[in-house]
Amino acid sequence: MTKVTSIVVGAGLAGLSAAYSLARDSIDVLVVERGDYPGAKNITGGRMYFLPIRSLFPELWDEAPWERHIVREVLTGVSKCSSLSIEFSNQKYNNKPYHSFTILGSRFNKWFAQKVAEKGARVINKYKVDDLILDNGKVKGIVVGGAQIEADVVIAADGTMSQIAEKAGLRGKREPQDFALGVKEVIALSPQTIEGRFRLKADEGIAQLFVGSLTKGMLGAGFLYTNRDCISLGLVLGIKDLTDCHLNVMPYELLEEFKLRPEIVPLINGGESVEYSAHVLSESGIKGMPKLFGDGILVAGDAAGMAMNMGLTVRGMEFAIASGALAAEAVRMAKKQNDFSAGALSKYQDLLKESFVWKDLNTFRHAPDVLANPRLFGEYPQLACTMMEKLMTVGEEPKKKLSTTISKELRSRLALSLLRDSFRFWRM
Amino acid sequence: MRIVVCAKQVVDLAQIRMNRETREPILSGIPLIIGDIEKNVLEEATRIKEQHKAEVIALSIGWPQPDGTILECLGRGADRAVMLADPIFETLSSTGVATVLAKAIEKIGDYALILLGEGSTDNNSGQVGPMVAQILGLPLVSYARQLEIVEDKVRIVKGLEDCFETAEASLPVVVTVSAEINEPRIPTILDVMEASSKPQESWSLGDIEISREELEQHHSVKVLSNQYPEQTRKNILFQEELGKSVDSLLQNLVKEGVLER
Incomplete structure (x- = not known):
């Protein structure tokens, strides 16, 4: 064998x-x-925060196929016919090392795999691992289309729905609220058009998050990222809300409506949709993690649930890269002792606990509960838009004092929940 | 018995998109893969190998270097491989390709059977196989849909327009195969892993004693245009109320001759 x-x-x-x-x-x-190739199945929004992983493979990053570095963050609350944006730009985001980059999974991972092969690893595409070779619960290798390949250790990095972690018995039952569905379109536009429409210089990009009526009250958000020669536009929707939803609305319908919003139309006008994709995301953070190691097996990246919506930042790619590197480090140590038992491989978890991966996931462990609040996706963006409308509009009637308008809005039934939710958000 | 399989790398046709302005295919960034018909050719070579004692050598020329195609050949049963990579191959006509292949086959030597696809997945000129036979002075049997080795002969069923023809030829012989000849098996992951450890040779034009000047004579094909037919759309939007819109639509369809009254 x-x-x-x-x-x-x-x-x-x-x-x-x-x-x-x-x-x-x-x-x-x-x-x-x-x-068909590395990255073919990877669907990222998406943006990678660079600083946490910068020191891992310093020799690689200069030539990585980054799309654009983010110089501007926009948070937009939308109601049915209005929207309110908060725009944040920071001169520091223009300086190297850049804070974050947009990437396209298909381009980035194709390049990364080439670097991996140059280092001497064998990368075989187009084969699905069907099963594990198990011997008394110990992982001894993989089964691919009936062929068996033995190994001292298997690293399961097979994504959110990891079959491998499940087959190894490392993962318990999961619930719909642990997952979200991302739907995304990639819309091609020339770099000049993108830079003109978004007020960017070459290589600069923006990241924009949308919350409010676009998800029809369901947990979720819209996102827009500028890449070199295309825009990633999509929605993330909680799977529990999607399945419970009495609206019986399909994610792609919501994406179509999103694309037709007046805030979006002029941004994508004339662009060609070159990719359409959907993917399941893990949303449960540290609570949804499987056991990370077993005899002859380690679990890394999305397969280990290392992805998270932290409110204003959506994380995952840095966790994937760091956890992969730490899994490799644990394997290196295990190989030295020639011991690939669960005990030896548990070093992986120790390494993770010392890293930003565990610390960030742990700090934000309550985020899924705080963010599962329907008011965040319904009433609050609506409230913000209504208030702005009243403040900005001059009608036939004499205009009220600003303080009267604001306090009237805030004295509504929402006030108490707003206070309570703000406190919870604060503590998150 | 030595079998030489000629395999061409082609752009992945499934991934080609069209430029709406120039009406030309967008070829940049499209991966190069082994042609579909080559899979049938390799399958046939492997079948022969399973029945008779044979060595299968894959031969591929191209630019950029056809290493993916070579690996695919080795994963699909070839025992070793020879490749030639040179920018000049990019614009070579069929005669040029046949000349290079024939020279390389001569250098491989001691061949009994030379197998090619009936036509490549991309250009599909169907000329290279017959030209190789001509240059090497070998008999040619084309469009094989059934192939059998009987002692020192091949017996082949050819698919013609309206009938099948059975032909026999003495080895060595050049055979071009059609897709009906077999159902290529999918290599196992172990085949793929083994492929990278099989012997591969990379030859230059000098190795097969062919000069650049000689090949330049074969740049005879000039591409004048490569466009899809012009499509005109009326782009009429009926924006009246529904009943009126339907009437206008009907009237227009009748006017265009799509519907009859």
């Missing part, structure tokens, strides 16, 4: 990061990816 030291299942950011680290340490590694 064919035998290798390590197998990485899935050539996404976590898997490639693990494989790169292993190959760099001259550890025999085989990456098995089910897509």
